[in-house]
Amino acid sequence: MTKYSKIILDIINTSDEHLTAEQIYMRMKSQSCKAVMATVYNNLNLLVREGLVRKINVDNSPDRYDKIIRHDHLVCKLCGKISDLYLEDLTSKFESDCSVEFESYDLKLIYICEKCKTDNM
Ligand SMILES: [Zn+2]
Ligand SMILES: [Zn+2]
Incomplete structure (x- = not known):
């Protein structure tokens, strides 16, 4: 390195x-x-x-x-602000659901953050 x-x-x-x-x-x-x-x-x-x-x-x-380190994201669809979310690791569930072995997954929950909600009122 x-x-x-x-x-x-x-x-x-x-x-x-x-x-x-x-x-x-x-x-x-x-x-x-x-x-x-x-x-x-x-x-x-x-x-x-x-x-x-x-x-x-x-x-x-x-x-x-x-x-x-394993975590997921909450993303504001208006300003792109990203926050960390620590959700359950779904790797084994997804693996059995799609019957392939994958390396990782990228989960994004899209929302509108407080600031954008206020700005758009
Ligand atoms: Zn926002
Ligand atoms: Zn993160």
């Missing part, structure tokens, strides 16, 4: 937000790390490939990066 991928992994694992590559880059800068944006992307891809970081796709919003 490179020096930068360690720093990036640390930023992701200690954050409760769901950071974009850009935000990770800004945090590295604030730790006076001299990496360029391309390095951040390369290392993020590497970490995702190695299964150390989870990438989350959200419609109309840049990819976010997250810890790999």
Whole structure:
């Protein structure tokens, strides 16, 4: 693992937000790390490939990066805000339902967050 991928992994694992590559880059800068944006992307891809970081796709919003500890997400369909949910692990249920062995699943519950509800009243 490179020096930068360690720093990036640390930023992701200690954050409760769901950071974009850009935000990770800004945090590295604030730790006076001299990496360029391309390095951040390369290392993020590497970490995702190695299964150390989870990438989350959200419609109309840049990819976010997250810890790999098992959890699900609640996503606001208006502003894209993501919150963590710790639901029951459904892997074995899904495996018996679809009779294939899969690596992981990505469960998103779509809602409208409090802030968007208020803003749209
Ligand atoms: Zn919202
Ligand atoms: Zn999460």
